Amino acid sequence: KAGVTQTPRYLIKTRGQQVTLSCSPISGHRSVSWYQQTPGQGLQFLFEYFSETQRNKGNFPGRFSGRQFSNSRSEMNVSTLELGDSALYLCASSLVPSGSTDTQYFGPGTRLTVL
Amino acid sequence: GQNIDQPTEMTATEGAIVQINCTYQTSGFNGLFWYQQHAGEAPTFLSYNVLDGLEEKGRFSSFLSRSKGYSYLLLKELQMKDSASYLCAVRIGAGANNLFFGTGTRLTVIP
Numbered sequence: 001k002a003g004v005t006q007t008p009r010y011l012i013k014t015r016g017q018q019v020t021l022s023c024s025p026i027s028g029h030r031s032v033s034w035y036q037q038t039p040g041q042g043l044q045f046l047f048e049y050f051s052e053t054q055r056n057k058g059n060f061p062g063r064f065s066g067r068q069f070s071n072s073r074s075e076m077n078v079s080t081l082e083l084g085d086s087a088l089y090l091c092a093s094s095l096v097p098s099g100s101t102d103t104q105y106f107g108p109g110t111r112l113t114v115l
Numbered sequence: 116g117q118n119i120d121q122p123t124e125m126t127a128t129e130g131a132i133v134q135i136n137c138t139y140q141t142s143g144f145n146g147l148f149w150y151q152q153h154a155g156e157a158p159t160f161l162s163y164n165v166l167d168g169l170e171e172k173g174r175f176s177s178f179l180s181r182s183k184g185y186s187y188l189l190l191k192e193l194q195m196k197d198s199a200s201y202l203c204a205v206r207i208g209a210g211a212n213n214l215f216f217g218t219g220t221r222l223t224v225i226p
Contacts, residue, residue, distance in 0.1 A: 004157075033213060043158070043202065043216035056213045090157060092214075103148070104214065106157040 004107030018079040025093030032074040037088040117141045119217035135188045137203035150202040198224045
C-alpha cells in the first residue's frame with residue numbers, strides 16, 4: 001500500500017506570493033492533518049480535515065487555509081507569503097479521526113523557501 | 116496552554132540502552148505518541164500509549180504515567196541507525212486528531 005504522498009517536494013517563492021501544497025493520504029484513510037516544522041518551533045499543528053470538513057485548527061493566521069476533496073486528498077494554501085513561512089510542511093493521514101488506537105502517518109513533506 | 120519538555124540532545128554508545136524522557140502539561144489528553152525522525156525525512160510512528168504502563172515493541176518500549184504527566188521511550192541494543200530525533204507528541208481532546216509535539220530529542224549513537 002502506498003504511503004502518504006506530497007507534492008511538490010520543494011518550492012521556492014518570494015514574499016507576497018501565494019502557494020498551494022497537495023497531499024494524497026494512504027488509500028482508505030479519511031483524516032488528513034497538516035503540520036509546519038521549523039528548527040525553532042518544531043512541529044506545529046495547522047489543521048485537520050475529515051469528510052471534507054475542517055475539524056480542528058491550530059494557532060495560525062488566516063493566511064493559512066486548506067480544503068479536502070471527496071477522495072480525501074487535501075490541499076493547503078498560504079497567501080501573502082512571509083519570510084517566516086519558510087518551513088517543512090508535513091501532511092499526515094489516519095484511518096479515522098481519533099480512534100482509540102488510531103495513528104497518524106506522515107508524508108515526506110514539502111520544503112517551502114520564501115525569499 | 117500546552118507544554119511538552121524533552122531533553123534537546125543525548126548521546127549514547129552503540130549496543131547500550133538509552134531512555135528519553137518526556138513531561139507534558141496539556142488539556143484534554145487523549146494519548147501520547149513517539150515518532151522517530153531522521154534528518155531530512157518524515158517522522159515515522161514508533162509507539163502509542165493511552166493507558167498507564169509499559170508498551171514493548173521489539174527494541175523500543177514506551178512508558179506512560181498520566182498522573183505524573185510523564186512518558187519515556189526506551190531504546191535497547193542501540194544501533195548506529197538509531198541516530199535521529201525522537202519526538203514526543205500528545206493528542207489533544209476527545210474526537211480530535213491534532214498532535215501537540217515537543218521540540219524533539221536529537222540522539223547521537225557513537226561507536
